[in-house]
Amino acid sequence: MSASVAAVFAAGVGVAVLGLLTSVFGQGDQCDAPAPGGGIVLAPPGTGQLVGATEYGGPGDSSSGVIGSSGANLLDFPDSYAELGGETFETATAMGGLPYLTPLRITWGNRSAIAYKRDIGLGGGPIDGLPRVIDLWWELAGRLGIPYHEGLWSGPVRIERPPPAGAGDLLGQSAGGPGSLIPASTAAQDPGACAPAAPTGVPITSGARAQLLPDGLAAAPADAPLAVQEMIAAGNQIVGKPYEVGGSHGLPLSDVGSTYDCSSSVEHLLYGAGLLPVTYDAPSGTLESFGEPGPGRWVTLYANADHVFMYVAGLRWDTHNAAGPGDGSTGIGWHPLIRSAAGFVARHPAGL
Amino acid sequence: MSVRRASALVLCALTCAGCAESHKPPRAAERSRAARALAEAEATHEYPSPPPPRQTTTTTAPAPVQAIRSFATAYINWNAQTVANDMRRLAQRCVSQARSAMQLAAAGTAGDYELARGGIANHGTVEAVAPLPGRRDEYVVVTLESTTATNTTAYQGLLPAWHIALATVTEQAPGQWVLSGWQPES
Numbered sequence: 001m002s003a004s005v006a007a008v009f010a011a012g013v014g015v016a017v018l019g020l021l022t023s024v025f026g027q028g029d030q031c032d033a034p035a036p037g038g039g040i041v042l043a044p045p046g047t048g049q050l051v052g053a054t055e056y057g058g059p060g061d062s063s064s065g066v067i068g069s070s071g072a073n074l075l076d077f078p079d080s081y082a083e084l085g086g087e088t089f090e091t092a093t094a095m096g097g098l099p100y101l102t103p104l105r106i107t108w109g110n111r112s113a114i115a116y117k118r119d120i121g122l123g124g125g126p127i128d129g130l131p132r133v134i135d136l137w138w139e140l141a142g143r144l145g146i147p148y149h150e151g152l153w154s155g156p157v158r159i160e161r162p163p164p165a166g167a168g169d170l171l172g173q174s175a176g177g178p179g180s181l182i183p184a185s186t187a188a189q190d191p192g193a194c195a196p197a198a199p200t201g202v203p204i205t206s207g208a209r210a211q212l213l214p215d216g217l218a219a220a221p222a223d224a225p226l227a228v229q230e231m232i233a234a235g236n237q238i239v240g241k242p243y244e245v246g247g248s249h250g251l252p253l254s255d256v257g258s259t260y261d262c263s264s265s266v267e268h269l270l271y272g273a274g275l276l277p278v279t280y281d282a283p284s285g286t287l288e289s290f291g292e293p294g295p296g297r298w299v300t301l302y303a304n305a306d307h308v309f310m311y312v313a314g315l316r317w318d319t320h321n322a323a324g325p326g327d328g329s330t331g332i333g334w335h336p337l338i339r340s341a342a343g344f345v346a347r348h349p350a351g352l
Numbered sequence: 353m354s355v356r357r358a359s360a361l362v363l364c365a366l367t368c369a370g371c372a373e374s375h376k377p378p379r380a381a382e383r384s385r386a387a388r389a390l391a392e393a394e395a396t397h398e399y400p401s402p403p404p405p406r407q408t409t410t411t412t413a414p415a416p417v418q419a420i421r422s423f424a425t426a427y428i429n430w431n432a433q434t435v436a437n438d439m440r441r442l443a444q445r446c447v448s449q450a451r452s453a454m455q456l457a458a459a460g461t462a463g464d465y466e467l468a469r470g471g472i473a474n475h476g477t478v479e480a481v482a483p484l485p486g487r488r489d490e491y492v493v494v495t496l497e498s499t500t501a502t503n504t505t506a507y508q509g510l511l512p513a514w515h516i517a518l519a520t521v522t523e524q525a526p527g528q529w530v531l532s533g534w535q536p537e538s
Contacts, residue, residue, distance in 0.1 A: 041509030165499035352538025
C-alpha cells in the first residue's frame with residue numbers, strides 16, 4: 001500500500017471510528033456499556049513483576065486532588081492508578097508510557113485487582129530497592145488491604161498485564177496484537193508487559209551462573225528462567241538485613257522486614273519467584289519437604305530442623321557466617337563460597 | 353523379402369508413425385504452454401493457475417450491515433468447547449480472505465490447550481457498524497466484548513472492552529451479501 005493510499009485509508013478509518021465512538025459513547029446510560037470505574041473486583045494474587053508503589057488521594061492527601069490527568073474524576077473511578085517516573089509529568093513513563101485505560105492486575109499480599117491508568121505523577125527514589133513506577137488511588141489501595149498511612153504508604157506490589165481479551169486477540173487475529181500500542185523499544189522496559197522479561201531492577205549477567213557484585217547484590221544470569229531471575233531480585237531486596245531469630249516471621253512475604261532469619265529469608269526468595277503463597281510462614285524443618293527431592297538444575301534448598309540455605313544459579317543464599325567464621329558473608333545474603341551440606345535434606349522447586 | 357512381408361512392414365511402419373504423429377501435437381503444445389508459463393513466472397513471479405472454483409456459502413443476507421452484524425455476533429460469542437466448530441461454521445458463511453481467516457481460526461483453536469484448560473469464553477454485542485468513507489463495501493465494526501474463564505482467575509475483574517474490526521462485504525447475487533474480509537484491529 002502506498003503512503004498516500006495508506007494515509008487516505010487511515011483517515012477514512014479515523015473518521016469512521018470517531019463517528020462510531022461518538023454515537024456509541026454518546027448513548028450514555030441507555031446502552032449496556034460498563035459502568036464507569038465499576039466496582040473493584042478482588043481476586044487471588046497474581047504473579048507479575050515486583051515494583052515499588054505508593055498510594056495517593058484520600059482524606060490525608062488533599063494536595064493530589066481528585067481529577068486525574070486523563071480528565072477522569074477518580075472518585076467515580078476507584079480502580080485507578082497513575083504511572084510515575086522522572087521529575088516532570090512529561091517523563092512519567094516508568095512503565096513505558098502506557099496509554100490511558102491500560103488495565104494492570106495489581107497484587108498486594110493475598111489479593112489482586114484490575115486497575116486502569118487514569119493519571120500520571122512524579123516519581124521518586126527506589127522503594128525497598130525496587131524502582132518506583134506506580135501510584136495507587138487510595139480506594140484501590142484500600143480494597144487491596146494496603147494500610148492508608150495518611151496517603152504516605154509505600155511498598156512493593158506485583159503488576160502484570162491481564163491476558164489477551166476479546167475474540168480478535170484470543171484468536172490471534174488482531175492486526176497489532178495485544179499491547180501493540182507500546183513501541184517495541186519501550187515495551188522491553190515495561191514492567192507490566194506480558195512477555196517474560198528480566199525482573200525490574202535486577203542486574204543481568206551473561207551465561208547461566210549468577211554473579212556476586214561488589215556491593216553484595218547478585219546479577220541474575222541471562223540464561224536462567226524468569227523465576228530464577230525473580231528469586232535473585234527478591235534476594236537483592238533484603239541483602240544485608242541483620243539476622244534475628246524469628247525475624248520477619250508473621251509478615252506477609254510481600255513485605256520487606258527489618259530483620260530475617262534463615263527460613264524467613266529463604267521464603268522471601270521463594271515467594272519472589274511465585275513459588276509460595278504470600279501468607280506462607282514456616283520454620284526451616286518444614287522446608288525439608290518443599291518441592292521435589294534432590295538438587296535442582298537452578299535452585300537447591302538444603303534444610304534441616306535447625307537451618308536452611310539454598311543455592312540459586314550457583315550462588316549460595318545463607319545467613320551470616322553460617323558456614324563458619326569468615327565464610328565471605330556480611331549478613332543475610334549472597335555468599336561466594338560453597339559449604340558442606342552434610343546433615344541437610346536437598347530439595348528443589350519443580351522444574352527448576 | 354516377399355511382397356506380402358514388405359507390405360506388412362510398410363503398413364506397420366505407417367501405423368506406428370501414425371500413432372506417433374497423433375500424439376506429437378499435444379505434447380508439443382503442452383511443452384509450449386509450460387514454457388510460456390515459466391517465462392511469465394520469471395517475469396511476474398506468479399505461476400499462472402486456473403481460477404479457483406466459485407465459493408458458495410451456507411447463508412447470505414439481504415443487506416451488507418445485516419451480513420456483518422450476523423457474522424460479527426457469531427465471531428465474538430463462543431466458549432472453549434465450541435470455538436473450533438463455531439469458526440468452521442463461520443468459514444462456510446463467508447468467502448475469500450474472511451473464509452481463510454476463519455479456517456485458520458478453526459485450525460488454531462481445535463487443539464488450543466490454554467483455551468480449554470482455562471475454560472475461556474468470549475461474549476459480546478455488536479454496538480455499531482458504519483461504512484468506511486471512501487472505501488466501497490468496507491465497514492468499521494465496533495463490538496463490546498467480555499472475556500471470562502472458569503478455571504483461571506486471570507480475567508477476574510476485567511471490564512468489558514471495546515474492540516474494532518474492519519469488514520468487507522461482497523454481493524454474490526442481487527440481494528445476497530456475504531462477508532469477504534474480516535480484520536480485527538484491536
